[in-house]
Amino acid sequence: xxxxxxxxxxxxxxxxxxxxxxxxxxxxxxxxxxxxxxxxxxxxxxxxxxxxxxxxxxxxxxxxxxxxxxxxxxxxxxxxxxxxxxxxxxxxxxxxxxxxxxxxxxxxxxxxxxxxxxxxxxxxxxxxxxxxxxxxxxxxxxxxxxxxxxxxxxxxxxxxxxxxxxxxxxxxxxxxxxxxxxxxxxxxxxxxxxxxxxxxxxxxxxxxxxxxxxxxxxxxxxxxxxxxxxxxxxxxxxxxxxxxxxxxxxxxxxxxxxxxxxxx
Amino acid sequence: xxxxxxxxxxxxxxxxxxxxxxxxxxxxxxxxxxxxxxxxxxxxxxxxxxxxxxxxxxxxxxxxxxxxxxxxxxxxxxxxxxxxxxxxxxxxxxxxxxxxxxxxxxxxxxxxxxxxxxxxxxxxxxxxxxxxxxxxxxxxxxxxxxxxxxxxxxxxxxxxxxxxxxxxxxxxxxxxxxxxxxxxxxxxxxxxxxxxxxxxxxxxxxxxxxxxxxxxxxxxxxxxxxxxxxxxxxxxxxxxxxxxxxxxxxxxxxxxxxxxxxxxxx
Numbered sequence: 076x077x078x079x080x081x082x083x084x085x086x087x088x089x090x091x092x093x094x095x096x097x098x099x100x101x102x103x104x105x106x107x108x109x110x111x112x113x114x115x116x117x118x119x120x121x122x123x124x125x126x127x128x129x130x131x132x133x134x135x136x137x138x139x140x141x142x143x144x145x146x147x148x149x150x151x152x153x154x155x156x157x158x159x160x161x162x163x164x165x166x167x168x169x170x171x172x173x174x175x176x177x178x179x180x181x182x183x184x185x186x187x188x189x190x191x192x193x194x195x196x197x198x199x200x201x202x203x204x205x206x207x208x209x210x211x212x213x214x215x216x217x218x219x220x221x222x223x224x225x226x227x228x229x230x231x232x233x234x235x236x237x238x239x240x241x242x243x244x245x246x247x248x249x250x251x252x253x254x255x256x257x258x259x260x261x262x263x264x265x266x267x268x269x270x271x272x273x274x275x276x277x278x279x280x281x282x283x284x285x286x287x288x289x290x291x292x293x294x295x296x297x298x299x300x301x302x303x304x305x306x307x308x309x310x311x312x313x314x315x316x317x318x319x320x321x322x323x324x325x326x327x328x329x330x331x332x333x334x335x336x337x338x339x
Numbered sequence: 340x341x342x343x344x345x346x347x348x349x350x351x352x353x354x355x356x357x358x359x360x361x362x363x364x365x366x367x368x369x370x371x372x373x374x375x376x377x378x379x380x381x382x383x384x385x386x387x388x389x390x391x392x393x394x395x396x397x398x399x400x401x402x403x404x405x406x407x408x409x410x411x412x413x414x415x416x417x418x419x420x421x422x423x424x425x426x427x428x429x430x431x432x433x434x435x436x437x438x439x440x441x442x443x444x445x446x447x448x449x450x451x452x453x454x455x456x457x458x459x460x461x462x463x464x465x466x467x468x469x470x471x472x473x474x475x476x477x478x479x480x481x482x483x484x485x486x487x488x489x490x491x492x493x494x495x496x497x498x499x500x501x502x503x504x505x506x507x508x509x510x511x512x513x514x515x516x517x518x519x520x521x522x523x524x525x526x527x528x529x530x531x532x533x534x535x536x537x538x539x540x541x542x543x544x545x546x547x548x549x550x551x552x553x554x555x556x557x558x559x560x561x562x563x564x565x566x567x568x569x570x571x572x573x574x575x576x577x578x579x580x581x582x583x584x585x586x587x588x589x590x591x592x593x594x595x596x597x598x599x600x601x602x603x604x605x
Binding site: 126128150151153155157162163166167168169172173176179180182183184185186187188212228 | 507
């Protein structure tokens, strides 16, 4: 398998603070990876580094084998679902118009959407299961429906890599679970999925790998290993010193349910 | 004599139509992006530019154009640097520019009367040269909105995503603010520096209560803009009041009426 995203010893400093420290990780083609960690752990910055919006002070970033800033037209192969609160819901736009924006990157400057773009937008809405809402205003949707609309926007350009930033914030648990199931369905269409979340417990049932980040990459591995390890304890502030020795952490395996009770 | 019998009134009405349409359309971006304060900032800066141009003996519109464009790009630049409080910068800049304008104009004998015109609008002041400039400015604004419709919509709704998609958000932001600047300069003669900002906000805010579709909002806001400016000009002609305040009062009354009627309808 080829790596779709590769970070080697990435350091990011923003406003005098080290936000990411020596991050080395790779995401293989077709994987579904979740990035978990406490608030301020640098999860969103990590996505921005992959998108080429934040340049690391040190280290190497490669997406589809190239630095993100040199992707050119291949930039459209990355779909991105930003955090929901960045958008003004009173904006007078219909769902279909929002999803069409996912095609703008392919269209480039000055070119208008055509029939094929509209078709791709409707297909994306079909895929996320809300095609019948195409004519609604974006502000009229429920939280779960809105997240699907933004997912459809990210999918409208038929990306090979999908990045999501806390997609289920403010969405009720049942809707979140069906959202994760939908992501699995999308992954089956040969899309690599990288999702930032703090919903550690539930997510582990859907993803292939979990990366725990608290400025540093604390642990990166299969969910049954990571989620039950003491990495979580360290991530949320109780330092477990042995993680400092060497890159492969020592796993302490505990029953799955056990963790989820603690995590609450 | 009827109102259309006066050449100055014919010119004012043509200019008013252009002003109403551009201010209405650009106002949609101003309102949706929360730029209301920026519109006021650019308008006051334009007044400073007028004063300097008059002092130097240059055509006032060029001074207004240079100052307002400079401020537009300065705002676009500072708003990209999140660390700076742009509102504070604009607040200082626009008050200083306005003060400079009035300060300088007090040194020019004979311009005292015209000062009032630049501040609050004067329908007698639209020359045939102004009219020509108005056509060029309005043409520029509408061409830009038509050509960059998709881009301006994108940076207004979701600038972060526009950046991710590879659009030059900073430049587009600067261009959009430049269109605000052009609209301000275009409206200066008829509406005046103090009240231009209202024209950038009220028609769009009124239209927003009636339609919820971006495309229709642009059209309705432009139409309302035309109706309000032309209507205000006609009222100011008969009542012999300054045109700017008359237009703004009419617009505000229409806004209040629409709000009242919408509240009452189920």
